[in-house]
Amino acid sequence: MHRFALLMSAVFLAACSTGELRLVPAEDWRGLKPDEAASAASFREVSRKIGQEARAQCKRSDRTESCDFGIFVDLDPAAPANAFQTLDDQKRPAIIFTRSMIESTRNTDELAFVMGHEAAHHVLNHIARQSKNASIGAAKFGEAERIRGKGDAAVERAQKLGAKVGVQAYVQDFELEADQLGTIITFNAGYNPLVGAKYFDRIPDPGDSFLGTHPPNAERVQIVLETSRKLGLSP
Ligand SMILES: [Zn+2]
Known part of the structure; x- marks a missing residue:
């Protein structure tokens, strides 16, 4: 989840x-x-x-x-x-x-x-971009196995792994991009993103685990702070 x-x-x-x-x-x-x-x-x-x-x-x-x-x-x-x-x-x-x-x-x-x-x-x-990254990863990993002379089952396993790796490569960047634009949307809609981002204080921090889908909360808060400053908001 x-x-x-x-x-x-x-x-x-x-x-x-x-x-x-x-x-x-x-x-x-x-x-x-x-x-x-x-x-x-x-x-x-x-x-x-x-x-x-x-x-x-x-x-x-x-x-x-x-x-x-x-x-x-x-x-x-x-x-x-x-x-x-x-x-x-x-x-x-x-x-x-x-x-x-x-x-x-x-x-x-x-x-x-x-x-x-x-x-x-x-x-x-992001959904389309993520699915493209998955396809590219699957194709690369599958092709590498095929070149090594592996059979269909091994190629298919490699494709599945490649799809995961392809998604993983950008998933944290996507989260930070969404935090940045999300801050702008929140502000333009009449709400305070600096108050809104306090939500991060209460969710578990994924830390910097290699396979984490989300960036560390501190990194996310940083993006919100920077974007808010550009919008003229100060904490
Ligand atoms: Zn997200």
Whole structure:
């Protein structure tokens, strides 16, 4: 499980440990329990503002097929705190928050920052770029095995490993890119990314493990600070 940010392949409403994802559009989210009503109202407001700014950034950058953002809540009560971006079958971007993710944010700035980060992954076309990196890695590793005279099974194993290595090579750069643009989206939507990034203080630090999908939290905070300074914000 990747907390906060999970780049999925271009499969929508696909496999999930508990079966089909059941989603509610952000504008219709009212919470399922009385104590969720307040955070649901915040979520609707943040979704509207971040959605608007994400569309504007997306159209300006013109790197993806669709800028028609959908923002949803995953109804699964057992789903851990997570937010991720994916594409539907028409390549439209979808940002999905689990209920526990919404509950785990402390204010609208944090909610906006997490949403801005996920929106940035789409504006920067990360899913397509990641899948291209996987293909290149698979082709290189597979070809190397073939040249060594290995059979189909060994070539296929090498391709699978190559795909992973190809993704791994850029995954942390993508996270930092998304933090940078996410900071801008958060700010332009009327929220404070410096307050929003406090969310990092509460999530486990992946440190600098070689196979980590996320950069160390300190590196991410640094990007937010630098970008905020350029926007004229100071801590
Ligand atoms: Zn991310």
